[in-house]
Amino acid sequence: EDQVTQSPEALRLQEGESSSLNCSYTVSGLRGLFWYRQDPGKGPEFLFTLYSAGEEKEKERLKATLTKKESFLHITAPKPEDSATYLCAVQAGGTGGGNKLTFGTGTQLKVEL
Amino acid sequence: GAVVSQHPSWVICKSGTSVKIECRSLDFQATTMFWYRQFPKQSLMLMATSNEGSKATYEQGVEKDKFLINHASLTLSTLTVTSAHPEDSSFYICSARVTGRDEQYFGPGTRLTVT
Numbered sequence: 001e002d003q004v005t006q007s008p009e010a011l012r013l014q015e016g017e018s019s020s021l022n023c024s025y026t027v028s029g030l031r032g033l034f035w036y037r038q039d040p041g042k043g044p045e046f047l048f049t050l051y052s053a054g055e056e057k058e059k060e061r062l063k064a065t066l067t068k069k070e071s072f073l074h075i076t077a078p079k080p081e082d083s084a085t086y087l088c089a090v091q092a093g094g095t096g097g098g099n100k101l102t103f104g105t106g107t108q109l110k111v112e113l
Numbered sequence: 114g115a116v117v118s119q120h121p122s123w124v125i126c127k128s129g130t131s132v133k134i135e136c137r138s139l140d141f142q143a144t145t146m147f148w149y150r151q152f153p154k155q156s157l158m159l160m161a162t163s164n165e166g167s168k169a170t171y172e173q174g175v176e177k178d179k180f181l182i183n184h185a186s187l188t189l190s191t192l193t194v195t196s197a198h199p200e201d202s203s204f205y206i207c208s209a210r211v212t213g214r215d216e217q218y219f220g221p222g223t224r225l226t227v228t
Contacts, residue, residue, distance in 0.1 A: 032215045043117075043206045043219035044157070087156065091215060099145055099210055101217060105156040 002027045004104035006088050012110045013078055021073040021107045023088030031093035033071050034101065035064050038085045047073075047086075078111045085109070116140050117209050119220035126197055126227055133193045134223045136207030142187035143209035147217060148180075151204045163190045197227045 005024045013019055025033065032051050036044035048057040050066040057064050061082065063074045073086055085108045089101040116139040126132050136146055144165050149157040161171045161182050169182035179201075181193040190209075194201055204224055208217035 034216055036219075041204075041222070041224070043119075043208075043222045046115075046216050046218055049216050099147075099215070099217075100159060100162065101147075102159075103156045 002090055002092055002102040004088055004090055004102055006104035006107050008107060009105070010108045012112065015079055015111055015113050016077045018074070018076045018078070020075070021086055021109070023071040023073070023104055024069060025090045027090045027092050029093040031091045033066055034089045034091070035073055036087040036089065038087055038106070044087055080111050080113060083110045114140050115211055115218040117207065117218050117220040119207055119223050121223060122221060123224040128198055128227055129196055131193055131195045132197055132225060133191055134205055136190045136192070136209070136220055138188045138209045141211050144187060144212055145210045146184060146190040147208045148182060148192050149206045149208065151206060157206065194225065199227045201225065202227045
């Protein structure tokens with residue numbers, strides 16, 4: 001069974017204080033790993049897709065990296081508007097995986113002035 | 114691009130009634146759509162995968178006769194919660210996959226409250 005574990009559950013940062021969120025996964029043949037941002041009461045917003053170990057993707061203050069066992073979401077010099085829950089999800093490859101995503105429970109990030 | 118809408122955004126219904134939620138892909142065609150359920154401070158739980166023109170595939174433990182899914186066109190999927198009970202109260206979110214791509218784009222969600 002595919003599993004995704006995110007840590008920490010919650011993170012409080014001061015504005016400008018860089019940090020990283022972790023996503024550990026076990027999956028039978030990784031097809032893709034996805035990062036989403038979710039604001040309270042809204043649907044998740046797509047951020048990144050990573051496919052292979054060593055791959056990196058960047059968007060503004062966010063950078064996602066991938067190894068064979070985990071992914072990191074690095075947040076550089078965060079601002080209060082970066083406050084949200086960040087979700088990690090994996091998609092298994094092969095005929096059994098289909099398009100199904102398995103989500104972690106997320107890291108709730110709060111950035112304070 | 115890749116915008117998904119849901120309607121209604123919130124609904125309150127009485128126990129025993131049925132509620133229909135619509136999910137539309139506004140600027141792309143989606144052969145596959147997904148329905149999730151999310152409880153407070155918990156992650157998304159996949160309920161079913163909806164393929165245009167065919168029967169939905171339900172996850173283990175999800176009652177297909179209670180949660181009716183129809184994907185009649187490439188831009189519309191509907192979820193009907195039949196004979197709703199208070200325990201069905203939740204945040205329901207749909208997503209759609211752009212043909213040929215792996216990522217899913219999510220709608221804004223529907224808050225269902227059953228009284």
